[in-house]
Amino acid sequence: MGLDASARFNMTGVSDVPENFFARVDEESLVALSDGVVTTTLGQAINWARKNSIWPMTFGLACCAIEMMSMSASRFDIARFGAEVFRGSPRQSDLMIIAGRVSNKMAPVIRQLYQQMPEPKWVISMGACATSTGVFSNYALIPVNQIIPVDVYVPGCPPRPEQLIYGIMLLQKKIQQEAGTLKDVLNLG
Numbered sequence: 001m002g003l004d005a006s007a008r009f010n011m012t013g014v015s016d017v018p019e020n021f022f023a024r025v026d027e028e029s030l031v032a033l034s035d036g037v038v039t040t041t042l043g044q045a046i047n048w049a050r051k052n053s054i055w056p057m058t059f060g061l062a063c064c065a066i067e068m069m070s071m072s073a074s075r076f077d078i079a080r081f082g083a084e085v086f087r088g089s090p091r092q093s094d095l096m097i098i099a100g101r102v103s104n105k106m107a108p109v110i111r112q113l114y115q116q117m118p119e120p121k122w123v124i125s126m127g128a129c130a131t132s133t134g135v136f137s138n139y140a141l142i143p144v145n146q147i148i149p150v151d152v153y154v155p156g157c158p159p160r161p162e163q164l165i166y167g168i169m170l171l172q173k174k175i176q177q178e179a180g181t182l183k184d185v186l187n188l189g
């Protein structure tokens with residue numbers, strides 16, 4: 001339980017702490033207690049481990065993939081995020097970066113690869129073509145969100161590696177905020 005404002009007031013010895021100064025912090029700890037301290041904390045630890053060990057699939061569709069490769073090389077270096085291990089198999093990957101345009105011919109292949117990835121898994125749509133078919137708006141292409149769910153969209157043609165890194169950081173935030181992780185891991189959901 002958090003200390004009330006007056007107790008903290010006395011400990012710090014500061015005389016001008018406004019009323020309700022600690023209210024937000026105290027309320028947050030009460031929420032954590034009502035959810036169950038142990039499950040919340042373990043779930044957050046699992047989320048933390050997941051967000052710092054994202055393994056993307058080795059997979060590129062067009063010019064955007066050059067920027068994606070550059071992101072994993074020494075200049076931009078996504079090893080800082082624990083995400084540099086591009087896997088050669090969907091069964092070892094938890095992130096699919098759609099880097100380039102999605103043709104009708106490739107759509108079933110992308111869907112099958114996505115289905116072969118184990119849970120939990122995430123998708124980043126990189127560039128205008130993947131998200132909306134971009135400048136190639138014609139019958140041969142489709143937006144990727146019509147075949148698989150997308151977690152983060154990165155705009156641009158092509159997006160720079162920094163933009164894709166920012167997309168990965170947004171995905172990390174999303175993974176960290178995932179609720180009920182421990183229940184899912186223990187199959188209690």
Ligand code: SF4
Pocket residue numbers: 062063064099100101126127128129130134156157158159
């Ligand atoms: S968004 Fe631009 S760079 Fe990316 S695949 Fe399309 S045309 Fe190529």
